[in-house]
Amino acid sequence: MTIVKYLMASIYFHIPYCRQACHYCDFHFSTNTSTQARVVAAMRKELELRRAYIGKDTIQTIYFGGGTPSVLHQEELSSLLEDCFRYFSVSPGAEITLEANPDDVSLPVLRDWKALGVNRISLGVQTFQSQPLRQMNRIHTGDSARRAIQEVQEILPNITVDLMYGLVGDTLDRLKEDTEALIQLNIPHLSAYCLTIEEKTAFGQWHKKGKLETPEEDISVAQFDYLMDVLESQGYLHYEISNFGKPGYLSQHNRNYWQGGNYLGIGPGAHSYNQQSRQYNVENNVSYFTCIEKSETFYEIEYLDEKIKLNEYLLTGIRTMEGIDLEYIRATYPQYWGELSAPLPILLTNGLVLQKESRILLTRKGKHLSDRITRDLFIS
Ligand code: SF4
Structure with missing residues (x-):
């Protein structure tokens, strides 16, 4: 009999800041970075306080997500990583991923990240085309995304790129152009997400007022079919609905979630899981650091039956x-x-x-x- 059981343990850091708000995004983030130092200090304290949550498991993956983790100052990133090594047994070959905005990437910054131990970069590209990038209020351009990809590949070749489909007014040709460009650039891993209009976003508000059309469903269906066809024919494994990777490049961190492994989520809005419970950190930056500074509870617990x-x-x-x-x-x-x-x-x-x-x-x-x-x- 095949027994499925959890295989690894992971640490996730939620960095709740972005340089500007994308019109479709309902993740927890703030564009006000004035609290960043206090949030990072609280995250360091949380890491120490909650180190028992995942027992003595060896940490196989560390993931900086958000928000936009590339807004972290070098010392902040370094201190969070040092604390991981101080409080946990981290496997020498651990996968350490950092999500980055193309405009935050440069060769010197990448070299610094690599020196700190980061070995995988997740780049939020979404599309190379100007009109949808502007419509979604993405901060970068298609050109800056191409430049960032090439620079990341020079320093940290284990790269994954986020690509979106089902955009407002989208076409199959737009997606084909973007996907072909990514294949040409030899990207070993892609995450492809269909746009959803979430109520509490700018897109959601405009849609409610009739100022934004819902994306055509038949186009997004054709786009998803196209992605599966072209990426599988190019040797990518479609290993999860939204994820495609060449052998050797599948995300170890995400696979740990999907296989039911333990993980400790640090930061405002982060979740944790240890087979017995899920914990949900408060999704507000000020409440998060205030509670931690005052040694008050900053999370809710759900015990799992x-x-x-x-x-x-x-x-x-x-x-x-x-x-x-x-x-x-x-x-x-x-x-x-x-x-x-x-x-x-x-x-x-x-x-x-x-x-x-x-x-x-x-x-x-x-x-x-x-x-x-x-x-x-x-x-x-
Ligand atoms: S950069 Fe990412 S997290 Fe920040 S607003 Fe845009 S989609 Fe959301």
């Missing part, structure tokens, strides 16, 4: 190339086996999933409907 754990396994597993393992589910959650297996025949008959030995995987058709399939599989 068996049903929640199974639903989380279904939610993340079905999106990956490994899918979900029926033998593991039957052995670990026998009480839910009847309910879980009920929708499978119809999903199989409709060609939305396929079975490979004991595993259930999404088909091409199913990849377009993963949210619906997850809802069908969920234990109520």
Whole structure:
């Protein structure tokens, strides 16, 4: 029997600052960096306070996400990394990723990041084309993104690029041009996200007032099909719905999340998970550092029962190339086996999933409907 179990442990830092607000973004960030030093000091304290949360696991990945981690000053990044090595056993080959804005990248800065131990860069490109970049209020241009990619490749070749599709007024040709450019640039890993209009964003407000059209669904469906075709033909593994990587370049950090590994999330709005509970840090920069400075509670805890754990396994597993393992589910959650297996025949008959030995995987058709399939599989 294949036993699925958590394999690694990770640390995630949420850096809650951006130079300007993208019109579609509903992540937690602020453009007011006046509190940055206090937030970083509080993050260092949080790292020390919460080091027991993931036990004595060796840390295999460290990830700086946000927000825009490339706004961190060199000393701030260095102190956070030093603390990781001080309080945890970090594997010598740990994957250390930093998300960066193209405009923050230069050869000297990249050399500094590398000297601190960063070995993977995630670059927020989205598109090389000026009109959608301006429409989304991205701070960079297509030219600055190309320059940044080339500089990153010179110093830190383990690079991943974020690409968006389903943009307002988008076309298949726009996506083809961008994807071909990324293939030409020999990018080993891509994350591709479809634009969603979130209520509390500028796009959401304009959409509510009728000033912004919702992106055409048939175009985004054709775009996702195109991405799967072209990237698979170029040797990328479609290893999770939104992620494509060449062998040897799959994100170890994200795979740890999807495989149910432990992680400690540090910073305002960060989440943590250790098999027993999830913890959610307060999503407000001032409340975060004030609580930590005063030794007050700054997070909420949700204790996980068996049903929640199974639903989380279904939610993340079905999106990956490994899918979900029926033998593991039957052995670990026998009480839910009847309910879980009920929708499978119809999903199989409709060609939305396929079975490979004991595993259930999404088909091409199913990849377009993963949210619906997850809802069908969920234990109520
Ligand atoms: S840079 Fe990233 S986190 Fe910041 S506003 Fe834009 S999309 Fe959101």
